[in-house]
Amino acid sequence: xxxxxxxxxxxxxxxxxxxxxxxxxxxxxxxxxxxxxxxxxxxxxxxxxxxxxxxxxxxxxxxxxxxxxxxxxxxxxxxxxxxxxxxxxxxxxxxxxxxxxxxxxxxxxxxxxxxxxxxxxxxxxxxxxxxxxxxxxxxxxxxxxxxxxxxxxxxxxxxxxxxxxxxxxxxxxxxxxxxxxxxxxxxxxxxxxxxxxxxxxxxxxxxxxxxxxxxxxxxxxxxxxxxxxx
Numbered sequence: 272x273x274x275x276x277x278x279x280x281x282x283x284x285x286x287x288x289x290x291x292x293x294x295x296x297x298x299x300x301x302x303x304x305x306x307x308x309x310x311x312x313x314x315x316x317x318x319x320x321x322x323x324x325x326x327x328x329x330x331x332x333x334x335x336x337x338x339x340x341x342x343x344x345x346x347x348x349x350x351x352x353x354x355x356x357x358x359x360x361x362x363x364x365x366x367x368x369x370x371x372x373x374x375x376x377x378x379x380x381x382x383x384x385x386x387x388x389x390x391x392x393x394x395x396x397x398x399x400x401x402x403x404x405x406x407x408x409x410x411x412x413x414x415x416x417x418x419x420x421x422x423x424x425x426x427x428x429x430x431x432x433x434x435x436x437x438x439x440x441x442x443x444x445x446x447x448x449x450x451x452x453x454x455x456x457x458x459x460x461x462x463x464x465x466x467x468x469x470x471x472x473x474x475x476x477x478x479x480x481x482x483x484x485x486x487x488x489x490x491x492x493x494x495x496x497x498x499x500x501x
Contacts, residue, residue, distance in 0.1 A: 275472050277379055278372035280411050281393050281402035287312045288322060290360025294330070297322055297359050310392045311363045316399050318392040320363030330356055369394045370404055376472065380409045415473030417444040424449065428467045433460070440464070440481065447475035458483040 308323035
């Protein structure tokens with residue numbers, strides 16, 4: 272079954288900054304491109320850091336008020352290096368975490384969550400920047416239409432992958448929640464069907480009330496069962 276990859280959801284036309292770019296240029300580029308962060312790249316277009324709105328604001332917060340006022344009633348913990356930064360290279364966050372185009376959506380979402388970051392530059396085999404992927408990009412599969420999800424389950428999961436008899440399992444999808452009813456041949460195939468349906472892009476959860484004809488999980492193979500009888 273096909274699964275979406277980073278290459279399918281990432282932004283390919285990426286606004287970047289050079290290490291020598293002034294902070295004024297960085298701020299302008301962020302605003303002009305409508306993004307919250309820029310990969311900082313070297314002359315080979317390899318990402319070496321990220322500079323974001325948060326970095327600029329943190330530096331700004333560390334500067335003294337022109338009239339000596341402290342509106343927050345306290346001190347701001349900003350290191351000297353950040354306060355003295357004048358270029359993207361001096362302010363950027365390092366080391367830069369990256370993703371690969373072939374990574375799966377779930378794998379990448381887990382990586383973002385574990386690392387506590389909002390976006391990842393995407394690089395190819397040579398380390399060259401080819402895109403950027405954000406949290407919002409990874410949510411796109413959740414926007415799949417229910418009918419598209421159902422079609423993939425019926426055609427790909429039940430048909431091509433499991434080679435089940437058409438019509439044996441009824442599939443309904445509502446707001447990403449899959450409901451399975453009907454009957455399968457062997458009891459052992461029920462968790463397999465459930466797991467494969469759960470792996471389909473856009474599926475939120477799977478509810479099943481499947482019956483079976485043969486109980487291949489018990490020593491004594493009995494007659495067919497309904498979902499409520501097992």
